[in-house]
Amino acid sequence: MLVGAISTLRRWISGLVLPGVFLLLSQGFSLWTVTLFLLGIIVVAVLASLWGFLSWRATTYAVTGNSFRLRQGVFQKSERTIPLDHVQSVDTVQGIIQRPFGVYEVRIETAGGGVSEPDASLSALDRDAVQTLRREIEGSRIERSEETTGPTVLRRLSTRELLVAGATSGQIGVAFSVLAIGFQFLDNFFPEDFVRRLVETLAPNWLMVLLILVPVGLLLAWLLAIAGTVLAYTGFTLSREGDFLYIKRGLLERREATIPLARIQAVRISEGLLRQPFGLASLRVESAGYGEDSGVSATLFPLLPHDEVGEFLAVAAPEFAVAPTLKPLPRRALRRYVFRATFVYLIIAFAAAPVSFLVLQSALGLLTLSLILPAAAYGWLCYRDAGWAIEEDRLVVRYRSLGRKTAVAPRRRLQSRGVTRNPFQRRARLATFLAEVASGSGGSALRVRDLDAGAAETLAGELGPGAHLERA
Secondary structure: OHHHHHHHHHHHHHHHHHHHHHHHHHHOOOHHHHHHHHHHHHHHHHHHHHHHHHHHHHOEEEEEOOEEEEEEOOOOOEEEEEEHHHEEEEEEEEOOOOHHHOEEEEEEEEOOOOOOOOOEEEEEEEHHHHHHHHHHHHHHHOOOOOOOOOOEEEEEOOHHHHHHHHHOOOOHHHHHHHHHHHHHOHHHHOOHHHHHHHHHHHHHHHHHHHHHHHHHHHHHHHHHHHHHHHHHHOOOEEEEEOOEEEEEEOOOOEEEEEEEHHHEEEEEEEEOOOOHHHOEEEEEEEEOOOOOOHHHHOEEEEEEEHHHHHHHHHHHOHHHOOOOOOEOOOHHHHHHHHHHHHHHHHHHHHHHHHHHHHOOOOOHHHHHHHHHHHHHHHHHHHHHHOEEEEEOOEEEEEEEOOOEEEEEEEHHHEEEEEEEOOHHHHHOOEEEEEEEEOOOOOOEEEEEEEEEHHHHHHHHHHOOOOOOOOOO
16 A cells, blocks of 8 residues: 555656646745645645555455456456466566565566566565465476475676676766766756856867866766666576576666566677677577566676676576587678778768868868778678577577677577568679567567678578568
8 A cells, every 4th residue: 555655646746846846936935835835745645645545455466277367446447367378477676665665566477568568567565475476377387396495596796797897888878978968957057147157268278178078078977877787787696497587686676587488589699899808798688578678677697708608508598508600701791891881971071071171161071081990990890790600400690780799599489581682782692681589679680791692592591481582
């Protein structure tokens, strides 16, 4: 009742904050206005408490036969029945609201569930009730013996690894964007005269300010990225029992997720730009129909040495533990990779140079030419890292976006496979191979660009039934 009341109160107050602040600012902080504001909060709290009580009285659940049944609703009654063999996971979240009461929110996901809301949820169960419910739902699929004491811990993320994961997460760009957006609202928090004087003081020394502010901003963004990683992955623990993997993580909001091995479609090994030089990687899983938190709970392990990935997967998900020698792309594909990487910058350079000379009477536009060489180097890296292999009926694909990634998918998990060729690829006897696996976002692609056309046809044929696709 209390958890329901607090959750309802939090939702309602978030919608009443702006009207309340507007009332105080427009009417002034008089005794009558403040009293009216406080009375409004009390009324909302009473109504939220009543709603929490009614919601608690109206919510019942049970596991009967081969199905889970949930009945809830205050004014509009609803009853949900979920067959147990359709349940993909029973996850728990202990947020800031649940933690003081020692209870957990339980989220039940099915293979065909949505990505915005769980199929069924219970907002407050204690630990014993959670374990009992999970045992009743998953018990038919877990072979237990008298010696079984619970999931076996496979690996824990240490404090040192947690900090290294934050420092090398590659989220500094996102954090820097957040800081830049926050800086745009500077004039909303300080007087207009102060902001104007600050700009007038700094404008003459803009180069020095730029040399100072950019490093400071990057440092703050880096610290913000580390803080975000710490909040998300503190206490990260991966366990396994039978055909289920269990993940625990989180600092402020403690989460426990279940990943059935049977639902894992592919494993991706990511070597970020900051991690690859140190031989570090992170592992993610593509899981069919995974629910609300498919992006986060699909992290199999946030950081581990690349040399230990094979050994780790052999214990956690043996079906994906392969280390084949990848076949490289033909030499004639290099120019296509370099061209794709430099094409946009070439257009910008040729467009900026005349404008710079004719309009600005300056040669600054030629500076855009300096971007072409790094772009060409990036294209060469993409070509060098690309490769593929078929190992023990499993497709292995390696590619580079910003960091290097390797994807492993069993042939039986592939939803489709195809070969595409455009006119330029036909001239160079090249093709693009594309395969897809099911995932929580609706589908995930495994793509190899510009491999030999004959090898692409052979690869599509070896990976099972289904005609390949031709595109002009």
